[in-house]
Amino acid sequence: MALTHDTLSAAPDFSAFVRKDQSGGASLDLLVKGARCAGCMAKIEKSLAELPDVASARLNLTEGRLSVRFRGGRGDAGRVIMTLDRLGYPATPFDPGQAAKAHDQESRRLVLALAVAAFGAGNAMMFSVPVWAGLFGQELGPATRNLMLWLSALVATPCALYAGMPFFESAWRSLKAGRANMDVPISIGVVLTLFISFVETILHGRDAYFDAAVSLLFLLLIGRWLDHRLRARARSAAADLLALQAPSATVVGPDGTERVKPLGDIAVGERVLVRPGDRIPVDGFVEDGVSELDNALLTGETAPVPVRPGDTCRAGAVNLSGSLRLLTLARSEDSAVAAIARLVEAGAQTKSLYVRLAD
Template sequence: MALTDTFPGLVARETSSTRFDFLVPGARCAACMGKIERGLMDLPRVASARVNLTNRKLSVEVQRPGPDAQTLIQALARLGYPATPFDPGEAAAAHDAEGRALILAMAVAAFGAMNAMMFSVPLWAGLFGQELGPATRTLMMWFSGIVGAPCALFAGRPFFRSAWRSLRAGRANMDVPISVGVLLTLAISLSETILRGRDAYFDAAVSLLFLLLIGRWLDHQLRARAHSAAADLLALQATVATRLDAHDHPVETPIKAIAAGDRLIVRPGDRIPVDCRVTSGASDIDNSLLTGESAAIRVGPGQVCRAGALSLSGLLRVTALARAEDSALAAIARLVEAGGQAKSRYVRLADKAAVVYVPVVHTLAALTFAGGWALGLGPREALIRAVAVLIITCPCALGLAVPAVQITASARLFRKGVLVKSGAALERLAEVTHVIFDKTGVLTEGRPRLIDPVEALVEMAAPLARASRHPLSRALASEAGDGPIADGITEHHGEGVEGIIDGRRARLGRASFLGLAGERHGETELWFGFDGDKRYRFRFSDRVRPDAAATIRALKARGLTVEILSGDVPDAVKSVADAVGIADWQGAVLPADKLAAVEARSRSGSRVLMVGDGLNDTAALAGAHAAMAPGTALDASQNAADLVFTGDGLMAVTEALDVARSARKRALENFGFAALYNAVAAPAAMLGLVNPFIAALAMSGSSLVVTLNALRTGRAR
């Protein structure tokens, strides 16, 4: 049997193309993503180009023969995005450096705003009849400039760099009007100070930057929560494998050195290092992380095992079928990463608004300056009005509209036991129309439990159960609690365990192991008995979460459709589906099939929420419109998900949906307020009714209103 027969669609690799991965620190928004991808796709022999905004990773697929890495880097430089070969450590270091730079800039802006105000307040006190003398006013203006101007220039570097990079690439982002407004404000203030004018606005410039940096830092913090699941998936792969040399001597070999055809040994308790075929030996294999199946699977000669599975009992001799990077586990990791990149294509409302905002604001400022001068104002007064337009229409409220809501919603969900890892996750969650649940560990508790335990029988079999590593034996031992272990323990790989209890030989395991030809009755089971005595059966089940049925009803009441996709056997899936009230279900579903189902639902117009916990769910989690995982899930699954809920309850899914919908409503209200504010404030500035300082106060007030409205997110209705 070929590996592709066992795990279809996951292990085939394109041999006629080469993939390059680059770190592009300047990729920040959907516009950046589009420009980079379109620019590279215009190059000959480039098959695909995809940007992941979470880790700033660009993956380029080039058909052979085609451009080399240096050619691609030069093309990116011409687009205005310097790049280097991708290194996870370098990407993490760049992300941390950006966070430190934002914190430092924010601290400098806060210092500059407070201390510049100390000198500017006496100037504005003249509004209340406490006019200062000309010499004192000039001195205060110089002090305000000495403190405020350097702080503004330093704190504004994130915006200045972004604006310059954008302009060099032939476009204008939201940082361009911010940079122009700040620099013009500083220039006018310096001119007024030198010429002994009446007003200076150093405090307004640095205060503006402080508020904008808060929004930038909040967005950075939200993005920092999104980790790469692919690395966690590959961490499940053994780093070292035991390879047999030409003389059948075992040699510890790095996993990267294993090639197809190598002979390996897998000991009990080890993970399968690569996709392989068993040549001799037998063992129980725990595939729960790969397929979601709750029961171990018996494998023997001729059968295929997948990388990442756990060998529970016997010693296996296997032949490698693929390299580590070609394994099914690595293929799932690539699917997860591809899903994360596709998810990054979500364009936030603020980015969409920026497309209209930037040219409109620049046009208004230019018209204000030209119109004021044409109507008889001097160039100084016309320029002050134009600067006031740039400041009062600054996208501070627009920039805070989404991050403020996301932070508030994240905090409320945290108190409900739901961790939000991605800033855009709540926006996507609010849009879902269809929910797909995994069974084991999601709708159920993920732990086999003894059905109708008889205390006397449990105590009788417990000494053997405590000596076994089998999941069902551990469940039986857990039911019994601490106690003695049988003597003379012998574990028969894939069959059961035997030993001496109170001087009598006893066995615990499969029915055949105890000499029974009994058939399974649809339940996972163990048999126990003493030699020559009666046999007893222990039945196990994975209990449905107590609030699973209520959660399903609540989701349906909110207009969502629900289904189950599980890797477990169909009978077990049907039992759970009937218990929770889900009519649409499938069992024995492979990881690639789950992802295909998610993509099919998406193509049909549904926005899918995937809720899963196993390794077999990670690709579907990454490819879904939104994704959630329980706190008991595998680390890779949690990292592939947008939200993680803790505790034993499933109602957290419904609560997260409610908060997400509330957050979307608040964000839209904030955008509506920002639009109304600009519709009123811009004409006022154009008519000269406000100066740059009042413009900065108005802009700050609009930010405060947006923040206070965000605090209403997720409140009980």
């Protein structure tokens, strides 16, 4: 779906969030909402890859983090965000705090929807069982049977409408974008089931399926909540690795003055002082000093490794004996520990043969 020139000219300016790397390229990290399956991921990555200034796009479903790399040293971040919005996936510049907050809100919402669906399924079934029994020759008059159906509708309908909101909202965003995702057939099935059940009840028909609609949502929400928990566990494993990085680093200025900077503000080419007992904050090579490193986090090897000027040190290693002055080679998000964390997340997202067969 192409964007017109007028639409692009009205796009907000997100150029401040485009990051330059040491090779001169440009990249952008976004928090994408509403992407839940491999189909969503493929749709997003394919649509963004068709933009003229986008070299690659990779969506991490675990975090909801979309990494976009641009051709050349510049990129139109506003066009990327508006393209995602037109696809039905609203996006904002990635912020870890905001991502964690959105994840917690989604978790609470799914738990509440699951509880409502469980209540509706159990109580609607209570009124449906006498109707089923009456179909097998038991004594249940038409008036009583119709009353049971109306009571089932009274319980199941509001529960189904509330519990189905995660599916309905996702389906509506997808349809507005002129596409269909996995929540569209679910929403159509639930709405049509409720509609047919009301028609049957009003016309004093034999069958109504109020309990089936809310029971379907209950089962689907169990699967969605388990998927949500799996992603949270994968994110937690990666976060535990990243938590082993030093939160800040001591930067040595050209005049020899020392000042402490947050890890995210350390740029490539800065000189960092690492004292004994500190962790290496970012990847770099030794300019001055002799020491030993504990690389157990990176390699699993507990034997100390000697380092001297000219040797490369990786983020996450522990400086054991002497002070080191490093010239940084990468930002914190491009360090060895960050790469390991990304591999952990990718491994958690990879589906085994049996999971693919079950899907």
